[in-house]
Amino acid sequence: MSAATAPPSGTTPPAGPFVHPALFYRDEDEYLAGTVPFVRAGLAAGEPVAVAVPGKRLALLRDALGTEADRVRLLDMREAGRNPGRIIPGVLRAFADPQEPGRRVRIIGEPVWAGRSATEYPACAQHEALINAAFEGRAATILCPYDARDLAAYVLADARATHPTVIAAGDSEARHSDSYDPFGVVARYNEPLPPAPGALALPVVAASLSTARHTATAEAARLGLTGVRLDDFALVVAELATNSVVHGGGSGTLRVWAEDGHVVCEVSDAGRLDDPLAGRRPAARAQRGGRGLLLVNLVCDLVRTHTAPHGTTVRGWFAA
Amino acid sequence: MGKRGELSSGAVDAPPRLSVSPLAGRSGVRMAGEVGLSTLPAWRQALEQVVREDEDVYLELSSVTFVDVAGAGALADAAGRLTEGRRLVLHRPPAALRRVLEMLWPDLTEIEVCA
Numbered sequence A: 001m002s003a004a005t006a007p008p009s010g011t012t013p014p015a016g017p018f019v020h021p022a023l024f025y026r027d028e029d030e031y032l033a034g035t036v037p038f039v040r041a042g043l044a045a046g047e048p049v050a051v052a053v054p055g056k057r058l059a060l061l062r063d064a065l066g067t068e069a070d071r072v073r074l075l076d077m078r079e080a081g082r083n084p085g086r087i088i089p090g091v092l093r094a095f096a097d098p099q100e101p102g103r104r105v106r107i108i109g110e111p112v113w114a115g116r117s118a119t120e121y122p123a124c125a126q127h128e129a130l131i132n133a134a135f136e137g138r139a140a141t142i143l144c145p146y147d148a149r150d151l152a153a154y155v156l157a158d159a160r161a162t163h164p165t166v167i168a169a170g171d172s173e174a175r176h177s178d179s180y181d182p183f184g185v186v187a188r189y190n191e192p193l194p195p196a197p198g199a200l201a202l203p204v205v206a207a208s209l210s211t212a213r214h215t216a217t218a219e220a221a222r223l224g225l226t227g228v229r230l231d232d233f234a235l236v237v238a239e240l241a242t243n244s245v246v247h248g249g250g251s252g253t254l255r256v257w258a259e260d261g262h263v264v265c266e267v268s269d270a271g272r273l274d275d276p277l278a279g280r281r282p283a284a285r286a287q288r289g290g291r292g293l294l295l296v297n298l299v300c301d302l303v304r305t306h307t308a309p310h311g312t313t314v315r316g317w318f319a320a
Numbered sequence B: 001m002g003k004r005g006e007l008s009s010g011a012v013d014a015p016p017r018l019s020v021s022p023l024a025g026r027s028g029v030r031m032a033g034e035v036g037l038s039t040l041p042a043w044r045q046a047l048e049q050v051v052r053e054d055e056d057v058y059l060e061l062s063s064v065t066f067v068d069v070a071g072a073g074a075l076a077d078a079a080g081r082l083t084e085g086r087r088l089v090l091h092r093p094p095a096a097l098r099r100v101l102e103m104l105w106p107d108l109t110e111i112e113v114c115a
Helices: A028-044 A055-071 A084-096 A121-134 A153-162 A182-188 A206-222 A227-247 A292-299 B040-050 B069-080 B095-104
Strands: A021-025 A049-053 A072-076 A105-109 A140-147 A165-167 A200-205 A251-259 A262-269 A302-308 A311-319 B018-022 B028-035 B057-067 B088-091 B111-114
Touching: A021 A028, A021 A153, A028 A049, A028 A055, A028 A105, A028 A140, A049 A055, A049 A084, A055 A072, A084 A105, A084 A121, A084 A292, A084 A302, A121 A153, A121 A182, A121 A302, A140 A153, A153 A182, A200 A206, A200 A227, A206 A227, A206 A251, A206 A262, A227 A251, A227 A262, A227 A292, A227 A311, A227 B069, A227 B095, A292 A311, A292 B069, A292 B095, B018 B040, B028 B040, B040 B057, B040 B069, B057 B069, B057 B095, B069 B088, B069 B095, B069 B111
Parallel strands: A021 A140, A021 A165, A049 A072, A049 A105, A105 A140, B028 B057, B057 B088, B088 B111
Antiparallel strands: A200 A251, A251 A262, A262 A311, A302 A311, B018 B028
């Protein structure tokens, strides 16, 4: 965006079609002062409005909106956005894409909260950065609240890099962020994943795909996954392993282990993942293929990737 | 097969199978086995043949144990080639197939599932 300020309240037309401010707040009053007028301005303009924030904030906002809340799509981000990689296809574009073409949509999305783990956080920062690419040229306003009292300083610094504009705590206007650098954030959090000691490791080639899936799924069952979650695990293992065989140099290594109440699977191969939005675009009905990584993002509780010239690792977590 | 912390070796990998047989008395086929990279061509070919019939198509899938996303996609493609008003009816598909179709092809109305 070229404009120095972009008021989120809709009183001035935005300079570009996509508007993506971060809102820093220190307490409930600042939260409501930054979000309630934003929602009301959208409703007054006839815009579809969605709010996807952690449950406690959702309840706060619902109470403040009163009967107007009935006209807003409300989602608990702790569930809908548990895996940050799911938020673009499963929450934001899932709400925006079916709306009348050309109509501006308005969303409050709060994917980062103080309870996010150190394992989840890099995926959160990359997600926030990739929203800009996923919505480029679209008539949408996505306001992202950040708890400036409880979140670490580096998290707030990252928010300044992933949002073209920032509304400072206590301020009412969005101001241009000098440190805006979304692809820098995507690259910085493309971190090598820590090794998994004691993991079951299985070689994957075309001829062993089925056996590897069966063995990995039996291990996941032994580690505590059941029912639909176990079905999802088998699907994820199949997609990641098949990707390695088809796109990752013909072979890979599949690993399965337990970690902090989760069953984790990972596939490493010699390929390189060049498209940062892979698995984050909702699939158009006419489109063939390209849905494997989308499925992985939709069913995992967390997905982390590391890609480098010599190889790629994709790791998926399932709460046991 | 695998041991903790090291790659397993020498595992015997039985190739996954997919069998296709005609249904008696109605248009469609019974499939058995699993659908993954190596059995996808057979699955796709069977689907392409059955959707050419000029009536609703039945797929008896109670002995299909796994269908990956590409296999679900082949089903969606086949459904898209049905002429207006015809349906693809899945008899007892694996639960995960239904879930994949709902998640990734939510607008597909030509596929009907009977448990």
